Amino acid sequence: MSGAVDLSALKERADAQRQQPQRPAPPSRSADGAAPSSPARTVSAVIDVTDATFETEVLTRSTQQLVVVDLWAEWCGPCKQLSPVLESLAARAQGRWVLAKIDVDANQRIAQAFRVQSIPMVVAIAQGQPVAAFNGVRSEAEITSWIDEILSQLGDALPGMSAGDEMPEPEDPRMAMAEERLNAGDFEGALAAYRAIAEVEPGNTEAASAARNIEFVMRAQAHDPAIVHNAAPHDVDAQLAAADVLLLGQEPDAAFDRIINVVKVTSGDDRTRARTRLLELFELFDPAEPFVVAARRKLATALY
Template sequence: MSATAPSPYVFDATEANFQTEVLDASFDQPILVDLWATWCGPCKVLGPLLEKVVGEFNGAVRLAKIDCDKEQALAASFGVRSIPTVVLIREGQLVDAFTGALPEGAIREFLARHVQPNEAAPEGAAAPARDETPEQAIARIQQAIAAEPDKAELKLELAVAQMQVGNAAAAEAELDSLPANLANDDRARRLRGQLEFARSLEGAPGAAELRARIERDPNDHAARDLLGVRLLIDGEAAAGLDQFLAILQADRGWNDGQAKKRLVAAFSVLDDADLVGTYRRRMSSLLF
């Protein structure tokens, strides 16, 4: 429906790609779904406005367009009664929706309730060095903060860098100092997830002791759970996820479904899309 050049933030959703490009992808960033048809007048008005507003968010949200005539089964799964219908999906769940052709300002307000726009990099901004270590990144960001103490975005960057070197307390302090408008930033949400994992290991045994407990009793789910968290934090993501899957397979209800919660939380903090997609499918195969 776009009259201009294709946007990297807009794509056509079909039955073939809906699982990966919409549901799976929504764990990494919110997906706005536009259910439309070529014969629908209000759809023709709304579509370009959605694309414009989504573009203003600089990749913080993507727009999936579903042609209801071509994808009737997919449209029916949403229970659509009239079009245009627009829904927002986050972490695999529908979190908000509206019907009809809203004006541009109302669309912007709708998205702003759930998503914070990514800031475009200012011209002339100093880019991080290609081979920059986390310690060098911390020093660079601290210098930038000294020059621009009111730029909250830099504090979020510092929190991320502190977590990368294992300074959980420093990362949490920076995170807690952020203004409300950055509280729902995807990086802030990912960092809070990492901090939750780190907190769960306070006072926990080391990996060797946990492995020994599991060897003595393969059904020691508490030990396996802690080992999974420790492996994740130590950078062995696949091995950590394997521990959670083993618990899920043995007893999906253990500790109020903690294995599933661990997996979902891990998916939100990992940057490897291929790994996350693989383990999300493995989790689904055990649950459904």
């Protein structure tokens, strides 16, 4: 899921806010304070998070323990069903994970970062990246199984989790070299390295995914951003370029709609080319992403 969600903007905003004078934090609510306390909710197990505290309470904390983010709103009926279940499970988790509650109406930057289209939405964060998510209400048993599976896959990756006996798998030196090139800004060198790995190991989805992402970024960055506004409606190449620019700018819905419109007004090779490009862009995301699911439905309607 991490490739589909970019949380860096929230970190940058938090960094900027730290450079400004900070207002004193409101006093913590005690059990006998004005706000009613819940026997299932404790300070360490459940925390309320805002745009300003997201980096510290979610991203930084997730380097030590799993953080389960509950995206909710006061008007949301299903949220009121799900939240008490999550809070109860968090209180009984004995520190294995923490629940971070975020009001999407009051913290719209976070909602935009997670591309929230429906709530309740629950996202698991580890090492600063989203690793799994679900939408809607689930039973206590389903949520417990979901979290246990995540913790099992994480193993000893987080210091705050109990240590196990299994040794971590050794790092692939080829992948490490490719990542070093990418971090150094050598996109062409990184792309060649990831492609080489994918060619000899067709089952290496990490290398194949990295290659696809780099190919897209290099292509999108080569376009003039003005193409979004200047592209002629029937100019297929221009419309595909505009879609790249929109997607690079974190506007997947607009990007996909551009190409779907091309599919609607073209035929033959042009239509095939547009459809193929759209399917390639879908591969950059988790297929369960709501905007991918919606775009696939629109594409099917446009084709048939």
